[in-house]
Amino acid sequence: MLDFLQAVSDGVLFGATYALIGIGFTLVFGVMHKINMAYAAASVGGAYCGLLVLKVMAGAPAWLVFLGAFAAGGVLGWMVYLTCFHFIPLSSPLATLMSTVGMLLLIDEVIVHVTNGMPQNYPLMFDDVMLRAGEFTLRGDLLLVFGVSVLVMIGLLLLLYHTRLGLATRAVSQQPVAAQLCGIRLVRVNALTFVVTGLLGGIAGALIGASVGMLSPLLTLPLTVKGLIVTVIGGLGSVPGAIVAGLLVGGFENVLQLYRGVTERDLYVMLLLFVFLVFRPGGIFAPKSGRD
Amino acid sequence: MSLLKIQDVVTAYGKIEALKGVSLEVAPGSITCLLGPNGAGKTTLMMTVAGILKPRKGGISFAGEEIAGRAPHDIVARGVALVPENRLVFPAMTVLENLLAGAYQRGDKKAVAEDIDRMYARFPRLRERSAQHAGTLSGGEQQMLAVARALMSRPRLLLMDEPSLGLAPLVVEEIFRIIAELHRDGVSIFFVEQNAHMALKVAQHFFLIEQGRISFSGTPGALAEDEVIRRAYLGSAQQ
Ligand SMILES: Nc1ncnc2c1ncn2[C@@H]1O[C@H](COP(=O)(O)OP(=O)(O)OP(=O)(O)O)[C@@H](O)[C@H]1O
Numbered sequence: 467m468l469d470f471l472q473a474v475s476d477g478v479l480f481g482a483t484y485a486l487i488g489i490g491f492t493l494v495f496g497v498m499h500k501i502n503m504a505y506a507a508a509s510v511g512g513a514y515c516g517l518l519v520l521k522v523m524a525g526a527p528a529w530l531v532f533l534g535a536f537a538a539g540g541v542l543g544w545m546v547y548l549t550c551f552h553f554i555p556l557s558s559p560l561a562t563l564m565s566t567v568g569m570l571l572l573i574d575e576v577i578v579h580v581t582n583g584m585p586q587n588y589p590l591m592f593d594d595v596m597l598r599a600g601e602f603t604l605r606g607d608l609l610l611v612f613g614v615s616v617l618v619m620i621g622l623l624l625l626l627y628h629t630r631l632g633l634a635t636r637a638v639s640q641q642p643v644a645a646q647l648c649g650i651r652l653v654r655v656n657a658l659t660f661v662v663t664g665l666l667g668g669i670a671g672a673l674i675g676a677s678v679g680m681l682s683p684l685l686t687l688p689l690t691v692k693g694l695i696v697t698v699i700g701g702l703g704s705v706p707g708a709i710v711a712g713l714l715v716g717g718f719e720n721v722l723q724l725y726r727g728v729t730e731r732d733l734y735v736m737l738l739l740f741v742f743l744v745f746r747p748g749g750i751f752a753p754k755s756g757r758d
Numbered sequence: 759m760s761l762l763k764i765q766d767v768v769t770a771y772g773k774i775e776a777l778k779g780v781s782l783e784v785a786p787g788s789i790t791c792l793l794g795p796n797g798a799g800k801t802t803l804m805m806t807v808a809g810i811l812k813p814r815k816g817g818i819s820f821a822g823e824e825i826a827g828r829a830p831h832d833i834v835a836r837g838v839a840l841v842p843e844n845r846l847v848f849p850a851m852t853v854l855e856n857l858l859a860g861a862y863q864r865g866d867k868k869a870v871a872e873d874i875d876r877m878y879a880r881f882p883r884l885r886e887r888s889a890q891h892a893g894t895l896s897g898g899e900q901q902m903l904a905v906a907r908a909l910m911s912r913p914r915l916l917l918m919d920e921p922s923l924g925l926a927p928l929v930v931e932e933i934f935r936i937i938a939e940l941h942r943d944g945v946s947i948f949f950v951e952q953n954a955h956m957a958l959k960v961a962q963h964f965f966l967i968e969q970g971r972i973s974f975s976g977t978p979g980a981l982a983e984d985e986v987i988r989r990a991y992l993g994s995a996q997q
Pocket residue numbers: 771774776794795796797798799800801802803843
């Protein structure tokens with residue numbers, strides 16, 4: 467029983483990063499009705515760029531690396547928008563799917579090339595801290611992952627519900643023609659959505675790197691899949707859904723890892739996806755008002 | 759000089775030309791009505807003026823400046839607002855947020871707050887429902903909200919695409935009362951209507967569009983006298 471609780475708690479804490487990745491997929495979907503397949507790869511890419519801080523300034527503190535990843539994520543998000551969406555005909559549903567899958571593979575290749583395919587150590591934070599309650603423990607690094615993720619989510623919700631840009635973003639996702647009639651610039655909102663989700667992705671990538679202790683290009687594909695699963699379970703376009711689904715998937719996979727081992731666990735996560743697709747295709751909270 | 763001048767505008771969806779060379783003028787300070795059967799191109803014309811659709815040919819000038827092909831935000835900034843067909847409120851945003859979205863381009867927070875108060879005074883139902891999601895409003899309330907949202911940009915010309923569509927007779931009367939009121943406040947109005955009886959009570963000039971072409975232009979008197987139009991839009995016996 468204790469093992470079980472421990473696995474759930476560790477998994478849910480780490481699941482906050484899945485929630486962030488899920489939010490990234492879901493926000494872009496809400497605004498543009500497109501899936502950005504390159505999102506998780508760009509997020510890992512942003513985390514890699516964070517390591518450049520250590521190149522420039524040897525011995526820089528971990529939080530500076532995280533900040534670098536955050537900023538680089540935003541820049542990468544904007545670049546993904548430009549290359550995969552801005553100049554591509556949006557009326558064709560397949561075009562941006564192809565362009566973003568291409569970008570996913572390209573980012574992977576660049577990472578492999580630059581690092582010679584070697585995993586890179588990532589700076590840890592609070593890895594020596596451990597909260598105990600009897601046998602039950604809370605790892606400091608996982609608490610950091612969770613805490614930072616929650617802060618980022620609160621920031622995002624404040625942005626969405628208390629700023630002009632947030633108002634514009636929600637308007638575009640609910641009714642794009644009316645949004646334009648109000649004087650909102652569609653292209654600008656689209657681009658900024660990519661920047662904002664990129665920032666989120668960069669920090670998520672860094673948190674994953676910090677809790678695993680290293681980054682490897684092998685992370686991008688599973689993370690893409692998990693992000694998509696979280697998006698489906700949470701309901702396409704729903705930010706609260708992505709948050710809940712991220713924590714859920716994190717806890718679920720860690721429990722299965724405990725009982726079935728690390729190689730088998732993702733199998734069950736995939737099965738969870740199909741259970742949702744069949745029994746609850748709209749996600750945990752089917753969104754109140756989607757377009758179409 | 760006319761406030762809005764549309765010249766030989768052609769707008770197409772792919773190969774199909776929905777507007778085949780439309781020309782018309784709206785005088786400043788007037789209420790002008792565009793009549794026409796389903797599929798004639800009324801919505802296409804409104805969307806083209808608002809900048810959502812780009813004309814393939816022709817010119818549109820507003821207050822003497824060319825606006826054809828400009829982006830919607832630019833056209834709103836110049837003082838043209840459209841209340842779109844089917845209202846298109848933001849369903850998961852509150853009534854207040856819908857109004858704020860309408861004022862998106864305005865930086866003057868205080869004046870915006872005053873205008874919101876003014877809208878609530880004009881549409882008391884909206885004040886009552888201020889914190890409610892727009893998607894939960896009745897059709898009539900949504901239409902009021904769509905009008906109020908458009909007015910939040912302080913337009914000189916208000917375009918309305920079938921504002922009475924699908925509304926109960928009492929609500930339709932209220933919409934027309936509001937059109938007359940807005941006109942008195944100095945807003946020029948160019949609206950699409952299928953309900954010619956109601957339109958005759960407020961509009962000073964009529965255009966009829968059929969299959970993408972203007973087929974009639976004239977005063978309410980001329981409209982009522984035209985035998986063919988009377989039969990099609992007013993029912994032969996009525997006046
Ligand atoms: N998105 C579109 N794609 C292709 N054709 C379209 C599209 N929208 C409208 N049309 C066509 O253009 C023509 C004009 O349509 P429009 O919506 O402007 O008519 P309308 O006068 O507003 O009709 P209604 O009274 O039904 O609102 C119609 O023949 C219609 O089928």
